[in-house]
Amino acid sequence: MINRILTNFVVTEDGIERIRKLLHELVDDVDARSAFLVEKNGQMIANEGDVHGIDTTALASLISGAFASTRAVARLIGETEFQAMFQQGERSSIFLYALNTQDILVVIYNDMSKTGLVKVQAQQTAVALSEQINQMKSGK
Secondary structure, eight states: OBOSSSSSSOOOHHHHHHHHHHHHHHHHHHTOSEEEEEETTSOEEEEEEOOTTOOHHHHHHHHHHHHHHHHHHHHHTTOSOOSEEEEEOSSOEEEEEEOSSSEEEEEEESOGGGHHHHHHHHHHHHHHHHHHHHHHHTTO
């Protein structure tokens, strides 16, 4: 699902389909539970996969806050910000990747042995998502 109203760029039908397709392919490629695209301001842009039982609004807001706090940590050690974050739970793990736009790619998955695959595929998907977002921002 994509929220067309609250994003900071014009979302076209074609753009929506390309974003959803990229997220869907990522979910399929790494056998993830779900994938999300979130603006750094906490606005959910799009999600794919199984979101049953997930408060996506709260998740987007908390992910934004997590990136804001880690940005402060990064600056304390001489970095501008961290591009990726990973958190492991007993049943699920989450991989967060900052795009070169003001957006964050989020992947929720269950199989810890796939962490390397998730990281590589998320980075590749982030490039494609950034290109799509930049096209929409430029009105193309």
